Amino acid sequence: MTTRAVVLGARFGGLAVTTWLRRLYSPKELDIILIDRWQDTIYRPGLVHAMDQPPFGFVHRVSMPLADHCRRLHIKSVQDIIVEIDPDGQKVYTASLPATDYDVLFIATGSESAWENIPGLNIRHGGVCEGYQARHSSWKREQWKQGHFVFAAGPIVGSPHWNPKITVGCECPLLESAFLFESWLNNQGLRNKTQITVLTPATSLAENTSPKVQQRVAQLMKSHGIDVLTQCEFERVTDKDIYIKGQRIPYDGSLWVPPIKGPSWLTGTKVDDGYGWIPTDSYLNHPQYENIYAVGDGTSHPWPKMGHAAMVQSRVAVHHWHAKRHLKKLPAPYRPYLVWLLETGGPYSQFTVTNVFYGGTRNIVYQGRWPAWIKRMFQRGYVWSTGSLPVMP
Structure with a gap:
């Protein structure tokens, strides 16, 4: 049998x-x-381009019919x-x-997204975790003229037994979205009319990397004129204000990586x-x-x-x-390490490989043109092969 x-x-x-x-x-x-x-699956890292590409088209380019994957591998698909x-x-x-x-x-x-964990927060406040959210965020960005735009990361509802502890799930799409939006604003001549702020519950951006990477990310944010507020304890969200412990932050537009559970x-x-x-x-x-x-x-x-x-x-x-x-x-057991290819707008990206947060010593950080090229090639290959790359990591 x-x-x-x-x-x-x-x-x-x-x-x-x-x-x-x-x-x-x-x-x-x-x-x-x-x-x-779902009938289709999506190469989700590509959804950050909601912040620099038109609403219709970019989601289609990163969508993959599951039927193609299953047909290629001779497996049964159940929707x-x-x-x-x-x-x-x-x-x-x-x-x-x-x-x-x-x-x-x-x-x-x-x-799973846990929008309900912050009172008042919902998918109308913007996101890039799913295709429909990315289209909505792209449409909102197309209407943008001026004001204060906030990129916020919700906390992860993790187990109290996790060691080391993390407070956010995945910041990479949030930071990429902020950089791509800043680049789009420059191209539209709207940068001097827009304040950009990143909010995170972590003690620093890129919390599960290393001090060296965190310093590089902080320098990038500063060089792009993006404000950062850490250790945010979110209390509630309205369509005009984000309330964190001891502070009210007015805003005109937002994009969230929601709390996850x-x-x-x-x-x-x-x-x-x-x-x-x-x-x-x-x-x-x-x-x-x-x-x-x-x-x-x-x-x-x-x-x-x-x-x-x-x-x-x-x-x-x-x-x-x-x-x-x-x-x-x-086989060798899994040993956690983080790989980032962080798009920063324009032809450059930051490449990071580190396991310092998990007790290792590997700590590579590089910024240049080739990481951006590699990321584009990986995306094209992944979508073309519907996730079944000739060489798998």
């Missing part, structure tokens, strides 16, 4: 898991089912909403279809850690269920909540399952 692998979620982690599984097993050896609520997992019965329940049985389960649904459909199940996140070991294997793996933003760790990390974790998880199954030598 053919073994069945079920993969939940079709973002960076889910696409990488299915790619590695198919490279290790033929369709006769392994039946793969990919479950996601439905995930409702529940029965880890003892090895079943996945969705909203409208019968239960799906599995022999091994890979959870890659990511984290673990997947709500997992909260309170046997699979989560009691706080909505999925516990794993360094091989991304669940501590109680050896046939369940989790990769990406939804893991109960303060690891980078970014696409590159999800792709690396997927490789580790799949090869760990493969090694256990065939009694082979285990």
